[in-house]
Amino acid sequence: MTRALVVDDSHFMRTVISDILETGGIDVVDTASNGAKAVDKVADVDPDVVTMDVEMPEMNGIEAVEAIMDDHPVPILMLSALTTEDADATLEAMEKGAVDTFAKPGGTISTELSGHSEELVAAVEDVAAADPTAGHDVQQTTSTAGGDDFVDDPTLLVGASTGGPNVVESILASLPREADFRILVVQHMPDQFTSRFAKRLDESSDYDIKEAADGARIGGxxxxxxxxxxxxxxxxxxNGRLRVRLDQSERRHSVRPAIDVTMESAAERVTDPTVAAVLTGMGTDGAAGVRAIKDAGGHTFAQDEETSAVFGIPERAIETGCVDEVLPAERLTEAITDSIRRST
Incomplete structure (x- = not known):
């Protein structure tokens, strides 16, 4: 049975979360009312997973995540309100080592959380299965092999889920601007968070990154x-420019956005070179997309098991036989870049 520590400064929320998890078959071994107490209790009870609030007195969720990852690493799921401030803080907590996030419907003191019990239990179980130390502090290697003579109008498609934000950011941050990619990123993440994630990618990368809008067009x-x-x-x-449409059609693999939807549509529409990379995450999303990109003549990469917080998405893609290379997180930018260099 999965053993959880529930951390929230609200007694009401600690009770609600604990009841949901216990009903879902998770053993709540303890609770904590702030980050400082959480750090001590993680060391005492050694839980399989921690659910962590963001805003708390004495020590907030970001500080607690950093302390836990330094002293006694365990998988951490951030429970965040759907606000800009909490979204920024949650992304920072994930940078410090939290594995994933779950959005509290209805705000910090969420009376609506019980209506999302199954999703919360599933998220906690997924995070509990993750390697909390994989994929963090990724330092990409780069290659100058063949110089900077790249093919024209390449497109890069990146898909990730649990544990993915840090790896996605590291890849884009080190991607050479002269490669002139058109980039599409599908990161399984709650609504209201993707705009803040896009902003972080834009700030850390030489590329102009935005949250997609219906009808948006991008070039190199x-x-x-x-x-x-x-x-x-x-x-x-x-002419080297692609256009996207957004829709809320049926979920695929129980997720929306789905990696497969984006990759399959790119394989169908994009006539210039394509590169696809599937990263850490739970589930099977991305496998069909990788197959479509490979069948269309593109290059395909998957993150390896050792550096993946959860190996589900890469593993399912590898099983298709359509992945060109399986690589540690820190070598993905190099491989992606080298794949579009002109042959000499």
């Missing part, structure tokens, strides 16, 4: 992050 040096709760499809491509 630009990228889009799929909006939370919307599929992102490539609807058109001409």
């Amino acid at each position: 040096g630009e990228g889009l992050v799929a909006r939370g709760d919307y599929h992102m499809r490539v609807s058109g491509y001409s």
